[in-house]
Amino acid sequence: MHSDEETAMQYRTVPKTGDRLSVLGFGAMRLPMKGRAIDEERATALIRAATVGGINYIDTAVPYHMGTSEAFVGRALAGKYREQVKVATKLPPWTTHSRADMDATLAAQCSRLKTHSIDYYLLHSLNRENWDKLLTLGVMNFLDEAEKSGRIKNAGFSFHGDPETFQEIVDARDWVFCQIQYNILDEEHQAGTRGLRYAAKNDLAVMVMEPLRGGMLANTVPPAAQACYDAAPVQRSPATHALRWVMNHPDVTVVLSGMSDEAQLIENLQTAREARPESLTPDEETMMRMARDAWRRAMQIPCTGCGYCMPCPYGVNIPECFNLWNNHSLREQKRGAKTEYAIRLGGGLGDSPGNAGLCRDCGRCKVRCPQQIPIPSALREMQHMYEGPFWGAKKVFISYAAGIATRILAHRAHQGRDK
Known part of the structure; x- marks a missing residue:
């Protein structure tokens, strides 16, 4: 018999606001498709089933599904569903060329999402170059004004750069949250564990993207890594092992998953109900390290993403x-x-x-x-x-x-x- 606590969705607290967010978030980037378009009927049913299952954080962005994801999310959450969730979307640096573009983009996003205010608003995919560009264009003033007017409630950023730039961005503003790529293979890549801890030290909620590395950790498992999973005392899918590893970190607030079918949703909901911070046993942690090492041996290049080779004087990343x-x-x-x-x-x-x-x-x-x-x-x-x-x-x-x-x-x- 499981207690109610063990069978209910797990929620974690945003340090600066007290918001309680489901540890599993719904990423609207890999929705069910019909041909080249979103399968509206099936995707709507999926996203609503997610809210019924306790998910209350929905993440979208301008470029997802060729520019159609935001409008779909707005339609799918129409009525009572919008009141049950927090919606996150992002300002794209690559289509932002002036301070006025920022206001225009946000206004259009609110229209597509059928809302007057974005709950969690991110500067999208920051690295050194995008960060410097947005600063020059006046993004800090934009965020201040958007928060003051109520058009956005919480400001944050998503990140795909180096650890030094990540720390600089964290220090630049009183952010509520950030979003980083983090999984068993990316402990030392991009923001990595170092960035996760730095964000938590500064009381930022941390949303994790790519916990399965775009599905790779679930779908293309090297035999040596699978042998590690097979030897575990409790049999779980590779996807569940990978998600549990991320959710085991107490500094992680939300783990985003781009779920594209009902089976994925059911499995991930079960994982989110069971996984607790620092709940992996020493044997499980050892097993995950062995699986990680097996993954790395199977890769073309044994690069850990440490960045000691950088910067390249000729610009190679x-x-x-x-x-x-x-x-x-x-x-x-x-x-x-x-x-x-x-x-x-x-x-x-x-x-x-x-x-x-x-x-x-x-x-x-x-x-x-x-x-x-x-x-x-x-x-x-x-x-x-x-x-x-x-x-x-x-x-x-x-x-x-x-x-x-x-x-x-x-x-x-x-x-x-x-x-």
Whole structure:
């Protein structure tokens, strides 16, 4: 027999506001699809079932589902459901070119979400470059004014940069929360454990994205890692093991999962009801470390994301290059890998490129790598695999497509503002 406490949704407290948020959040980025569009009927049923199951934090953003996620969430939560949840969305730096753009974007988001106020509002996907850009454009004044007017209730940011930039951003404002990528493979990547602890030390709620590394930790398990799970005294799926590991951290407030079907929702709800902070036994912690090490051995490059190789004098984002390569090497489905590489590292969205082809074989990184990775030769192999003879054309095409998307989103923002 389980007690009511063990079978009910677990809620954790936002330190600065006292909000009680479900440890499992619903990420509206991987909704059920019908063709190339959101399957409205099934996705609506899924998101409402999540609220019935105790989930009260829904995360969306402008680019999710090609710009349709926010409007869908607004429709799905119409009526009583909106009162039961906290909605989070984000300001996209790549479509923000002025202080006025920030107000226009927020107005359009409120319109799409059918709300007068965004509960949790994030600056989206911050790194060094995006942070500096938004600061220059006056984002601090925007957040102050939006909070004062009630258009947003809690300000935060999501992050995909280095630990030093993360700490700088945390220190820059009295943020309520942040959102970081965190899982058994990313303890030392991006913000990592260091960032998680720093945020908690400063009383920020921490929302975790990619607890399953985009589904990789659930769907493409190396045999050696599966053997670790099989030897555990309690049999659980790889997804459950990975989620429990994140939820075991008391500094984590919400773990976001982009659930795309009913089975995933049911399994994740059960995990959220059972997992408690610091509840993993010593044997379970050892098992997860062994599984993590098995994952790393199976990866193409034994990079931990420590960043000792950085900065590269020629601009290569070495940890992110190897992170993408490892992710792609473990996927059964390789489709879209080169496009993702061009978007993330080729400067296709207007940011500075960090692709492998920028390497000039100076060797500076190689002598600094604690894993003794032959970095220059690995980067040359990546360049051969990902860039090829049509690299320039692919970057131009992505930049052109991003420009069109920017204009469409700007047009929608003005439409939403004028209504």
